[in-house]
Amino acid sequence: MSLSVSITRQQGDFTLDAAFDAPEGITALLGKSGSGKTSIVNAVAGLVRPDRGRITLDGEVLFDSARGMHVPPSRRRLGYVFQDGRLFPHFNVRQNLTYGLRFAPSGATGPDLASVCDMLGLSHLTDRRPGALSGGEKQRVAIGRALLSRPRMLLMDEPLASLDSARKAEILPYLERLRDDTGLPILYVSHSVPEIARLATTVVLIDAGKVTGAGPAERILSDPSVVRQIGLREAGAVIPTRVLEHHDDGLSELVFSGGRLLLPRIDKPPETPVRVRILAHDVILSLHAPQGMSALNTLPVTVLSLREGDGPGMIAQLQCGDDRLLARITRRSATAMDLSPGKPLFAVIKSVAVARADVGAG
């Protein structure tokens, strides 16, 4: 199942001109406020009509200006989860969920009420009304209702934006399960890089109505050329790892193509795939394998590229096994270390620098 979008639309003085493919998994539209993310999702949903272009889902045309085709939203079989949930306040959770079933076409397969409640941790809440739910619980009900309409794809527009960080942390594992267990493609709008680093399979960068980059999340997020767009503070690589073992001193050891990482305890059994985000400002570079240092992780790397920023800083992209890391360093250090592409180095990462929120299901 894959979505293909190629559309233009004039909205006042804003021009949307976007083309991308969304394969299986979570495809995140990442861009600043006003960049056009919601307009794209609304065009896919059929809520707005592009001026020109084509949208197909698994080869089936949803919109084609050349053929004058615009399938109405109700016939697209897409589940839309809005930022604010939009539950019916006078219905309890079960009634809100089963409302979704009314839109399921006869013969369509998908999870039933019990399995949706199980997957989203809603079984103990079914008799409550939305007024007695937390923000995170409301969003889980909204996702469940969308799933029960047996959609071919889920559209989620900033589903976590109205939640505080504790509620966000609570709901992220459910979204990971949705991604990994249902096989349903999800188009996911967000302006939060940490959220996307946790969830996205594919990242589509949107800037001023245009696609400025698209590809697998690991590749896009470790590309130094996107740092300017996503911001220096958020720049960092996403590394696919797997749990090797847990140590008695509270550390967990992970393995990936570039070596091993010791991080604060990760509550997942050995062999579990885990994705880890390592921020560029948490990586120190050294010409020699450091000794007598408190940082526990030393990884052999090779410089791939160096990119200058506006201030005194640079971003180094590093090859680490088959994966890539980013390191934020000063120009002064790059000169003192005589850094250039191809130079072998060591990347040093403090275990405690990797936040719990930056460790997710692989």
Ligand SMILES: Nc1ncnc2c1ncn2[C@@H]1O[C@H](COP(=O)(O)OP(=O)(O)OP(=O)(O)O)[C@@H](O)[C@H]1O
């Ligand atoms: N109906 C409309 N008429 C005119 N301009 C519009 C209309 N709808 C959206 N726009 C403009 O199109 C641009 C893109 O809006 P859109 O909501 O798609 O951005 P976004 O990336 O989703 O932003 P946010 O993250 O703030 O929701 C904005 O400049 C917005 O003001």
